[in-house]
Amino acid sequence: MPPEPAAAAPGPAVPDRGQADACPGALRLHRADDGALARVRVPGGLLTGGQLRVLATAAEELGDGELETTSRGNLQLRGLGSDAGLELGTRLRAAGLLPSDAHERVRNIVASPLAGLDGRGHADVQAWVRELDRRLCASDWAVGLSGKFLFALDDGRGDVAALDADVTLIARPAGAALLRLGRAATARPVPAGAAVDAALAAARDFLAALRATGTAAWHLREAPDLLDPGPLPLPAFDDPYPRPGALPGGLCVGLRFGRAPADRWRLLADAAPDGLRLTPWRGAVLPAAAGEWLPRLAAAGFRTEPGTAWDGATACTGTPGCARSLADVRADARAALDAAGRPGLPVHWSGCARRCGHPGGDWVDVLATGQGYRVTRGAASVEVTTHEMAEAVAEARRTT
Structure with missing residues (x-):
């Protein structure tokens, strides 16, 4: 079970990993209450319009007609x-979305989605994404990584560095970088031109340390003492992840709980002639998209304005898709968010104690109990009915 929101730092014990990693993929499907689920890895969130149209058609012809993003910028059917x-x-291979069957679940790579668009940052992380993905798929040892293992490639602004990935590269001036391992408070220096080498070496060293010590772990944060984190402090970051609306060099839209019908995804492909970048915040950046698209995208149901209660709001699948869930959390969360006008702390609704997809850092935990919800922020919790939940969540999210 994921940690409670108050437990920001990992404990000393390594979780019991006696069971095999069951993380779904595009070929290893997961059986859910609403049918099988496929998770298609999209390294860096980078998709062409053609690839997105292939996925949309597959969702219509093979699935329930919708696509949904994940907290790692991947897509699920x-x-x-x-x-x-x-x-x-067969369809994914033809579209270039499945370059290696053996490696398809380990291609978990997030990257700064605004890199190269707004004049910030120190590196072309899209180039890092493509090199890292290519070399992962060419490495026999990489198939030993868990389907949950995550690489984050940050252009220096600190957006994906805040996700506490297993291996994080943070670009610095003059082509240099920092390598952060798990949730370490320090990092290793990386010389110019060696960023991807360093990321791959760290992942390989982690696997070797697991074998040498007999440790069973999926993440570096679960065994932080296996590798030397490095001597350098992490740089200070502001709050730079993209919000919905017009951006320098394009547009950003949000998807409510990351899910939309196939025709809406095709509309995104039409609006983004240069392709799009899925974000870990259930949105999409559309480079080179014209501002005239915003009203049309808003009319189609996309979030196109910041500053609403939907900012930072996420939820697990809930019923009817998950048998473990004690409530239709997305329906309940949607009603609560539509009733609230102000944004606040990140908030996540969960149908059971596993809290699938919950964010990191300081967040409000809304857990279904079977009789209503338990709303938790830090050490403070309150039990409420579903009717009372919206007000309790809005109060817990307040930052002032």
């Missing part, structure tokens, strides 16, 4: 038939 895997794999 739900409601698939039990025999859909072979056909889905």
